[in-house]
Amino acid sequence: MAAEPVGTLSPSPAAGTPSTAQSVAGAGISRVLVALHEGFYGASSGSGFSNRAFLEALALTLPAGRLVVLPTHVPHSDPAFNQRWTLRTQRLLDSVDAQVVPVPCPHPDSASTRDSETLCQIVGDMARELLADAPRAHVIGLDTPFLGLAPHMTESRVGLLLVPRSTTKLVEGRNDRVSWERGGLFAAVCRGARIAAISSHMRTHLKHQYNVPAWAITDLPNGLLLYEGANPPSGLAPVPVPPRARAGFLFAMGRAVESKGFDDLLAAVTLLRDRGMRLPHLVLAATASTRYPTPYQRHLRDKVRELELDVTVLGRFSPVYRTWLNSPALRGVVVPSRAEPFGRIPLEAFSAGAGPVVATRVGGLMETVLEGETGFTAEPGDPADLADAIRRALLITTRERDQLRRQGHALLTARHDYGATIRAYVRDHIPWAMEPVGPERRTR
Structure with a gap:
């Protein structure tokens, strides 16, 4: 997504944003945590629409109380903020008792390696706090700004899925950014993470241009929620x-x-x-x-x-x-x-x-x-x-x-039934996430 330049990201909470500790609820519950930089507050590209569809499919697949969402904060004054879109997303997540904890930093410049690395560090710190009491956990990073998450996810009980919807090498070729993405993917593979291929083309691209081994790639073809066109x-x-x-x-x-x-x-x-x-x-x-x-x-x-x-x-x-x-x-x-x-x-x-x-x-x-x-x-x-x-x-x-x-x-x-794709991923790779969450554990 095209964006105006932003300043250096800071881990200090933004005004009016709840702290991570204040947002933790339901200690002792195994969690699925999703971090996304576009698609919660609006979408200005196909990636944003795809992220929103992924989030909706996951929310409707998991039992209530299982999901935690970390969207990169977008202020009301930002051109990328869409109030109606945001309200609908929040209502969806409220309906499944999901926790939403905004990442307290400006929206990253997608071309900036420094911004993405800082974002990954902040999300990693927040995830460790949010998941501290979770017996099991699975973290999903939606799109390329989160390709550097693996070095900040040190708990072996926390699984990791990265979903790159594109790469710098595919569309731009900036060497510093390509090196950062390649290093992040290598670190992810070393810790046993899965790398999603959104198409056969991306599977080949990740394998040959980013040296991701075939065994680490999970086919997660992009698609639509079939009622989206209605x-x-x-x-x-x-x-x-x-x-x-x-x-x-x-x-x-x-x-x-x-x-x-x-x-x-x-x-x-x-x-x-x-x-x-x-x-x-x-x-x-x-x-x-x-x-x-x-x-x-x-x-x-x-x-x-x-x-x-x-x-x-x-x-x-x-x-x-x-x-x-x-x-x-x-x-x-x-x-x-x-x-x-x-x-x-x-x-x-x-x-x-x-x-x-x-x-x-x-x-x-x-x-x-x-x-x-x-x-x-x-x-x-x-x-x-x-x-x-x-x-x-x-x-x-x-x-x-x-x-x-x-x-x-x-x-x-x-x-390309995206709902079926996401359900199959949960069933095949994190079946524990489908187990009901006891109401006594969801008490806020």
């Missing part, structure tokens, strides 16, 4: 599409970074226009949670103006954009990524009955968007090939579109 995300009310999109539109969304391939999409649209093809309006949600446009967002807007394209560029992130997958004016969903660990957007489209989906043949997208079966594909970084895939998608018949939608939904339900 309603707007997190209960958000649908909002109208931009005015120019009401007669029909193509839709692309994702973080405003070069690896998402939005330059290739604009080039493909330009090629189709110059060939005389009538195109629907393009809604491009290249978003960040910063207060002001990022340099890359300014670049995209300048390019749209320079080429005089029929495109609406949206820069400020909002989860309501995903409600547009349900719009009857939607003509197609485009995912032009140059790198993609998994790619959640095609599944969201399948769940909403949207489509057709056009995606590049890269990373996890190759497992969900299959040429002629669930969508149309193109080579990454190849605007001409992407233009041809978009053209094929726009020229299909109603019958062909319906068939793509049915096959996409079948793939979603067969392979």
